[in-house]
Amino acid sequence: MSSDQPIAFTPQRIAGLELKNRVIKAATFEGMSPGGKPSERLLRFHRSMAEGGVAMTTVAYCTTEADGRISADMMYLHEGIAPELERLTAAVHDAGAWVSGQMAHCGNFSRNRKLQRLQRPLGPSRQISMIGIPSGMPIAGAMSIADIDHLVDTYREAARFMKRVGFDAIELHFGHGYALSQFISPKTNRRSDEYGGSLDNRMRLSRRCLEAVREAVGEDFPILGKMSMTDGVKGGVTWDEGVEVARILDRAGIDALITSAGTSSFNPMLMFHGPSIVHGMIATEKNPITRLGLKLVGSKLFRDYPYRELYLLDRARRVREAVQCKVVYIGGCSTLESMERVLAEGFDFIQMGRPLIKDPAFVRNAMADASYVNGCTHCNLCVGLIDDPDGIRCTLEDDHTTAITAATQ
Numbered sequence: 001m002s003s004d005q006p007i008a009f010t011p012q013r014i015a016g017l018e019l020k021n022r023v024i025k026a027a028t029f030e031g032m033s034p035g036g037k038p039s040e041r042l043l044r045f046h047r048s049m050a051e052g053g054v055a056m057t058t059v060a061y062c063t064t065e066a067d068g069r070i071s072a073d074m075m076y077l078h079e080g081i082a083p084e085l086e087r088l089t090a091a092v093h094d095a096g097a098w099v100s101g102q103m104a105h106c107g108n109f110s111r112n113r114k115l116q117r118l119q120r121p122l123g124p125s126r127q128i129s130m131i132g133i134p135s136g137m138p139i140a141g142a143m144s145i146a147d148i149d150h151l152v153d154t155y156r157e158a159a160r161f162m163k164r165v166g167f168d169a170i171e172l173h174f175g176h177g178y179a180l181s182q183f184i185s186p187k188t189n190r191r192s193d194e195y196g197g198s199l200d201n202r203m204r205l206s207r208r209c210l211e212a213v214r215e216a217v218g219e220d221f222p223i224l225g226k227m228s229m230t231d232g233v234k235g236g237v238t239w240d241e242g243v244e245v246a247r248i249l250d251r252a253g254i255d256a257l258i259t260s261a262g263t264s265s266f267n268p269m270l271m272f273h274g275p276s277i278v279h280g281m282i283a284t285e286k287n288p289i290t291r292l293g294l295k296l297v298g299s300k301l302f303r304d305y306p307y308r309e310l311y312l313l314d315r316a317r318r319v320r321e322a323v324q325c326k327v328v329y330i331g332g333c334s335t336l337e338s339m340e341r342v343l344a345e346g347f348d349f350i351q352m353g354r355p356l357i358k359d360p361a362f363v364r365n366a367m368a369d370a371s372y373v374n375g376c377t378h379c380n381l382c383v384g385l386i387d388d389p390d391g392i393r394c395t396l397e398d399d400h401t402t403a404i405t406a407a408t409q
C-alpha cells in the first residue's frame with residue numbers, strides 16, 4: 001500500500017473487528033421485508049453494497065420485538081426469520097464485507113395496527129401520536145417499569161439472536177425519535193420517576209439497553225450507537241445537550257458513535273437536508289387521511305434545509321472532541337474529497353446513505369478514479385419510497401421520478 005493512499009481506503013478497527021476501509025453503508029430503511037420477512041431483494045441490496053466495496057453494510061431498522069415495528073412490513077428479530085438472515089449475512093461475507101444490524105424499537109412512534117402484545121404503542125409518557133391518527137391509534141400510552149424491564153430484555157435477546165445469525169456488529173438506535181430517543185428527549189419524556197427529569201435519568205434506559213446488549217455479545221463485539229446531536233425541535237435535546245448524550249454513551253462503553261441529527265416525529269429534514277420529502281410522500285401516500293394531514297402540516301414538519309456537502313460537520317466536531325470512542329461521520333459526505341477532509345479531522349469512519357443508494361459501487365469506483373462522481377443529487381425521492389412495494393432505490397433514471405415530479409407540480 002503506498003503512503004499516498006487515501007485514508008478512506010485504509011483499515012481501522014471497531015472493538016475486535018477490523019474493517020478493510022473507512023466506509024460503512026448507513027442504515028436506510030429498505031422497505032424489503034414484506035409482512036416482516038426479509039426478502040431476496042433485501043439480500044441482493046446488501047450484497048451489492050458489499051460487492052461495491054464498502055467495509056460494512058447496515059441492515060436498517062431491525063426491531064427487537066413485534067410491537068417495536070412502525071408498520072407490519074418491518075422485520076422484528078425472531079427465530080422465524082433466522083434462515084433468511086443467515087443467508088443474508090453469508091451473502092455479504094462472501095462478497096467481502098461485514099454486516100451490521102440497526103437494532104431499534106419504535107416506542108410510541110407507530111402506525112402498526114397488528115400489535116401482538118400491546119393494546120397500543122407505548123413511549124415514556126402518554127401523548128398524542130400524529131403518526132398513529134390515520135391508523136385509529138391517536139394516543140400512545142406510558143410504559144410502566146415492567147414495560148421498561150421487558151424492553152431491555154428484548155434488546156438482550158435480539159442481540160444474542162443477531163450474533164448467532166451472523167451479524168458482525170450491532171448499531172443501537174439512540175436517535176431520530178424512536179424509543180430510546182423518546183426517553184432521552186425532554187420533549188417526549190415527562191416522567192417523574194428514575195427514567196425522567198435529569199439527563200442522567202433520561203439516559204437510564206439507553207444505558208440499560210447498551211449494558212444488556214454488551215452482556216449478550218461480549219466485549220470484542222462492536223456496538224455502534226446512532227444518536228441525534230439535537231432533536232431540532234423546541235423543548236427537545238439541544239446541540240449542547242447532545243454533546244452530553246455522547247459523553248454518557250462513551251462512558252457507558254459504546255464502541256463508536258454515529259453523529260446524526262433530527263427526529264422522524266418532529267424534524268426529519270435535519271438528518272437529510274435538501275428538498276423536502278413531503279411532496280414525494282403526498283404523491284405516493286395511499287391513506288387519504290394521512291395525505292390530507294401531509295398537505296395541511298407537511299411543510300411545517302418537513303422544513304427546508306438547503307443541502308450542502310458535510311452539513312453536520314461543524315456540530316459533529318464537538319462530539320469528536322468530547323469522546324474517546326470511535327466516531328462515525330454521517331450527513332452529506334458524497335465525494336472522496338469530503339471523506340478525506342472528515343477523516344483528516346480525526347473521525348474514524350464515514351457512513352453514507354443516499355450516495356450508495358445511487359451507486360453501490362461508489363467505493364470501488366473512487367478507488368479506481370479519485371475524481372469519480374457518484375451522481376447522487378440529494379433529491380430525497382428515495383426517502384419517499386420506503387413504503388413502496390419494491391422498496392427504496394435511486395429514481396434518477398426511473399419513470400417514477402417523472403411521476404412524482406409531475407404529481408407535485
Ligand SMILES: Cc1cc2nc3c(=O)[nH]c(=O)nc-3n(C[C@H](O)[C@H](O)[C@H](O)COP(=O)(O)O)c2cc1C
Nearest residue numbers: 026027028029060061271331332352353354382383
Ligand atoms: C431512504 C432512506 C431511508 C433511511 N432510513 C433510515 C433508517 O432506517 N434508520 C436510520 O437511522 N436512518 C435512516 N436514514 C438516514 C440515513 O441513515 C442518513 O442519516 C441520512 O441519509 C444522511 O446521510 P447521507 O447524506 O449519506 O444520505 C434513511 C435515509 C434514507 C435516504
